[in-house]
Amino acid sequence: MLKICTVYFGDLYTPDYVGKLFNSIRRNTSIPFQSVCISDNPNVEADLVLPYNHFSDVKRHWHKLKFFSPNFADQHPGDDIIVMDIDQVITGNVDDLIGHAVHDNELITYGVWWNSSLDTNGGFYKFKSGSLKYVWDDFIRNPEYWQLYYYKNGHVHFKYYGEQNYVNWKIQNREGEITKTPEEWISKYHTDFNENCALNTMYCDKFGVDYMMLDDVNENIKVVHFTGPGRTIHDYDTSWINEHWK
Amino acid sequence: MRIICCLFGDKFNQWHVDNLKHMIDTYSGIKYDSFEVITEDLYGNWYNKLQMFDKFRDGENLYFDLDIVITGKLPNLVRKEFTLLNDTWWREEAHTPLNSTIVSWTGDVSHIWDKFKADDIYYLEKYNKGSDEFYYREVEYQTYDPICPKFNMDRLDTDYNVCTLGQMHHVMEEGWTGWWSKYFL
16 A cells, blocks of 8 residues: 655644645545545544644654654555655646655655755655664654754754754665655745746756746646745745645 | 552653553553552652652552553562662663662652652752662662563563563554554553
């Protein structure tokens, strides 16, 4: 079975983000999957909702790492596990993305075309159930240390950020394989108009197309990720978001 | 005989107390007269456990942490002298070899509480990694033979019928399943 897993907590986003993500994936794929969400709000829409424990030693996005354990979320040997951030809009068919082949000790993650110091993007992880269990097992031995490590060392600028840094380092450290999806499949969107223009230009130059986003999204793009601290989808009122995010 | 546990703070709740009682009643074979829960949160940490030496000054006493798994009949754990676990058969000694996941004594050992309470601020700072170092440095104690190993997520250790979860207490949360699940409430 394929499980697509998310984490929802706090009040930056609204509970409908979860249902909109899963609904938009289902509209854009022929591949059956079970939707799973760790949530502090019981009103999220998913096939399996598991409680987000605010009193846990595990903080914020780091709950995503639980899915690396085969003992979490009713995983079974042979399952394919995808972990996604909820701040994403599905704009094209994702059969090739969520159906991407994966083998043991391999992580499939977004290839990105903008500057990134990491080989891993926390917006999308796909792996064989249990084959990367060391990601969770090694983290939970000392969660306080890892959750602040990348902040204290200046790799990230917000407290408790750095989960994708840890995943990237841990898998490389254990000689796991990191495979990136084609870069043109993913886009990101900014609040700043000039920044969006620059991103459009960069995308067009890199992939030889006429536009990344105008009134619609380029047909090569499957997912738009609203990356960055504090950035939300519901603050925008553009035609392509209204069309795809429901 | 008295069973004792502690419940305070946010990490554990009534389910954990009920779960401990369930495992004791269903699997351990322990017969007891009362099941006591200490809930007064004087220190906001595990030094709260020391209250048991003040509250219970007679008879046989057996204390358990809430984050354990009991999988079968336990040996007689009641002791005359103040007794707790020594973990060094499965881990490095670190700041203390002791582990108060399981504690027993008979009669009055309130001198432990009295010593701590008389200078609690000093001891909280001096032994800020936990109360087990206080026992190690400041109190006369006995230790059990190896009876309680560390939890192993991958397999049930059939040589022992109790194990301590330690950092792995998240497996008590909803969503986690494994060999231990059938022993929980």
